[in-house]
Amino acid sequence: MSERRTTAVLDRNGLDSLVEALRAQGRTVIGPTVRDGAVVLADLASADELPFGWGTRVEAGRYRLVPRADGAAFAHTTGPQSWKAFLHPEREKLWSADRTADGHLSVAEDRPESPSYAFLGVRPCDLRAIAIQDRVLTGGRYKDRGYLERRAGAFLVVAECTEPGATCFCVSMGSGPGADTGFDLALTELVDEHGHRFLVRVGSDAGDAVLSAVPHRPADPETRTAARDAVDAARERMGRAMPPVNLRTLLGESLEAERWDDVAARCLTCGNCTMVCPTCFCTTTEEVTDLTGDHAERWQRWDSCFDLDFSHLHGGPVRASARSRYRQWLTHKLFTWHEQFGSSGCVGCGRCIAWCPVGIDITEEAAALHDELAERLRPDARKEPEP
Ligand code: SF4
Ligand code: SF4
Known part of the structure; x- marks a missing residue:
């Protein structure tokens, strides 16, 4: 992986180009969007469908969308779905059987071909959850074949957390709000006097290849510092914590x-x-x-x-x-x-x-x-x- 591309800055248009580059690879890009009064995960045709200008207010037994003046795309908490809806879907046909004309049975494993996914906006806690499901569903003696196929081709774009919700407690579980490994690209969104932009860190050769197809500029020290400060500030604003015991x-x-x-x-x-x-x-x-x-x-x-x-x-x-x-x-x-x-x-x-x-x-x-x-x-x- 080229060292000069390990960090970069994308502007708002760069996010459009990122979605286009992923779709140009034949990937189904899944990301957050607003639907039915919630931020849900859905097939994105363009970055315009991201929840720009929407945040969320959550509490025990409550979830509400709230408009945001800053136009941020990833300033919402996790919604009702997680990425398991795509990697480990709610329903999956395993096989079907038909009685043939001579009275015998014909059994066919008619699984559809797995899409090549790109997940855009994976929260660090959800990145850890994917790693856990990897271990559960593919790390043992009996592997879930469907999961294995869907997961093998998945490209992961993390969005680090800068706006934790009142129900979040990733810090006390050691799973956020920043991400260090396990992604192809990691974004940290910034909206300040220097504009709306995304610090990008590259986590894999596949991420490096995608970034090279997207207009970007090298990361400047101010943007790097601002991104680190935003994630550190999120760490201090967790809504909840597990008791600090074993x-x-x-x-x-x-x-x-x-x-x-x-x-x-x-x-x-x-x-x-x-x-x-x-x-x-x-x-x-x-x-x-x-x-x-x-x-x-x-x-x-x-x-x-x-x-x-x-x-x-x-x-x-x-x-x-x-x-x-x-x-x-x-x-x-x-x-x-x-x-x-x-x-x-x-x-x-x-x-x-x-x-x-x-x-x-x-x-x-x-x-x-x-x-x-x-x-x-x-x-x-x-x-x-x-x-
Ligand atoms: S969500 Fe879980 S804890 Fe809450 S009422 Fe249903 S089963 Fe019980
Ligand atoms: S807080 Fe923990 S137990 Fe609850 S939904 Fe998230 S990962 Fe599952």
């Missing part, structure tokens, strides 16, 4: 905590938190047939550990109560995920907080578990009462 130990010690009853009284077991989570990966399979019985298909679709059927063994669900299902979700995220996949299953994106219909907050639940455990371990709390 979360693995905390969850491991909290299996019988009373707090699970408290959260179970509020949780609707709707599964929204698992649907919006960029790392949740569980799927189930289902077969459908047509009315003639001559054609059948097997589909893979997202599943949720909040679904009663998810833990159904002979006779009924293993986790029949809301208490046991929420506990399973949180304990897997913060504790057993480490044992399975070598990392936490949470990147601090805050989606599960914003999109929970009753505003259950993973950081608040972890803090409550911590307080309960600390109380239980307090030396005088363990003393037997005086006779």
